[in-house]
Amino acid sequence: MTDNQNLLAEQRRSLILDEVRRRGGVRVNELTRRLSVSDMTIRRDLDALARQGVLSKVHGGAVPVVEASTHEPGFEAKSVLEPSAKDEIARAAAALVAPGTALALSGGTTTYALARHLLDVPDLTVVTNSVRVADVFHEAGRAGETRRGAATVVLTGGVRTPSDALVGPVADRAIRSLHFDLLFLGVHGVSVEAGLSTPNLAEAETNTCLMRSARRVVVVVADHTKWGTVGLSSFAALDEVDTWVTDGGLPGEVRAEVAEHVPGLVVAGEERA
Structure with a gap:
């Protein structure tokens, strides 16, 4: 993967995370239409964000991770x-x-x-x-x-x-x-x-x-x-x-x-x- 592709993926994931936090959840089919990418690309993005612990995957989409106000990440x-x-x-x-x-x-x-x-x-x-x-x-x-x-x-x-x-x-x-x-x-x-x-x-x-x-x-x-x-x-x-x-x-x-x-x-x- 080239540096440009990495940058595009990072920008796309940032947009996805913003949407999840703003709306309280998103669906895969909505994201594919909005970002003009494939269903598989969105699912890979959600997998990557879930591994970072910043959202949770649910059937057909994703929701925010609700953290306690006392949680301090390393x-x-x-x-x-x-x-x-x-x-x-x-x-x-x-x-x-x-x-x-x-x-x-x-x-x-x-x-x-x-x-x-x-x-x-x-x-x-x-x-x-x-x-x-x-x-x-x-x-x-x-x-x-x-x-x-x-x-x-x-x-x-x-x-x-x-x-x-x-x-x-x-x-x-x-x-x-x-x-x-x-x-x-x-x-x-x-x-x-x-x-x-x-x-x-x-x-x-x-x-x-x-x-x-x-x-x-x-x-x-x-x-x-x-x-x-x-x-x-x-x-x-x-x-x-x-x-x-x-x-x-x-x-x-x-x-x-x-x-x-x-x-x-x-x-x-x-x-x-």
């Missing part, structure tokens, strides 16, 4: 979801970072993608509670991949979550003692009612500490599938976010709703709103 499970969107978001977010900035990156697969795009930005000071994010900078330094200036990385201690973030009192104490200009925050869910939320209570407190230590700008990096998802614990209102960097899958009506609360909406690949 890093590997989340990394296979919306990879192209996350990379586009990461590229757009990296463009907001000037050389010499002191910034923080929370845990998450999108912040992990962002870390890779920051390797060429010189003289950064990076605070993170993500083991995966710290590894990106450390491994690049060992391999000599940072071409314009190595970053100084501060990794907090703490208790490791399933998503490889360090949380708890040790992490919180370390973060409270630091001050940075810019925070990039990955989130489990975003909504007007619940704001920013996570299924992990300790991570909610650590994220609150990160936000309080950010001197200027809080940037949420989250793909469109995070909209409407609500975790067990809210840690910030949507009005506390300065900028949301997302992908083109976010519907127009949602963009308008977000714009009422968030001053900056950056849609990767599109003009800044």
Whole structure:
């Protein structure tokens, strides 16, 4: 299979998943007509999405997976979801970072993608509670991949979550003692009612500490599938976010709703709103 075919399959599956979540279920024959592909292609797409755990197959179609608000997927499970969107978001977010900035990156697969795009930005000071994010900078330094200036990385201690973030009192104490200009925050869910939320209570407190230590700008990096998802614990209102960097899958009506609360909406690949 060529790269173009892979990309088309990924885009098609993203559309299928959006339809399942929006309507609460879809039928195979509806999808074949809408997407102009064969019945077999749709069934393969549903099989792939079911293996990722993001929908459940039923006779003749598929329905959403209903997850408890306390369910926290592991890093590997989340990394296979919306990879192209996350990379586009990461590229757009990296463009907001000037050389010499002191910034923080929370845990998450999108912040992990962002870390890779920051390797060429010189003289950064990076605070993170993500083991995966710290590894990106450390491994690049060992391999000599940072071409314009190595970053100084501060990794907090703490208790490791399933998503490889360090949380708890040790992490919180370390973060409270630091001050940075810019925070990039990955989130489990975003909504007007619940704001920013996570299924992990300790991570909610650590994220609150990160936000309080950010001197200027809080940037949420989250793909469109995070909209409407609500975790067990809210840690910030949507009005506390300065900028949301997302992908083109976010519907127009949602963009308008977000714009009422968030001053900056950056849609990767599109003009800044």
